[in-house]
Amino acid sequence: MKHLSTFAVAALLSVAFSANVAARGGDNPPAKPDFSSIDADGDGVISLAEFSESAPPHGDAQTIFDEIDTDGNGEISEQELSEHKPPRRAR
Ligand SMILES: [Ca+2]
Numbered sequence: 721m722k723h724l725s726t727f728a729v730a731a732l733l734s735v736a737f738s739a740n741v742a743a744r745g746g747d748n749p750p751a752k753p754d755f756s757s758i759d760a761d762g763d764g765v766i767s768l769a770e771f772s773e774s775a776p777p778h779g780d781a782q783t784i785f786d787e788i789d790t791d792g793n794g795e796i797s798e799q800e801l802s803e804h805k806p807p808r809r810a811r
């Protein structure tokens with residue numbers, strides 16, 4: 721990873737380590753991008769273009785986008801994004 725944005729790193733980490741985050745979690749919350757900060761036009765869904773604005777198009781953006789877009793309709797809903805994030809356990 722060279723020039724990935726904070727969001728791309730967070731997304732990659734949550735994809736790769738979603739199972740491990742709970743075990744690692746502690747007083748060190750991972751950077752969580754706000755849905756509204758990614759949804760640039762505020763229409764309530766994140767398009768690949770909007771996603772790419774947050775995640776540099778390294779080819780990974782599409783991969784990560786597909787990971788999050790669980791129903792494959794080409795848009796990430798707030799629910800899809802929230803469900804993609806590793807569940808936050810209240811200890
Ligand atoms: Ca949007």
Ligand SMILES: [Ca+2]
Pocket residue numbers: 789790791792793794795796797800
């Ligand atoms: Ca979707």
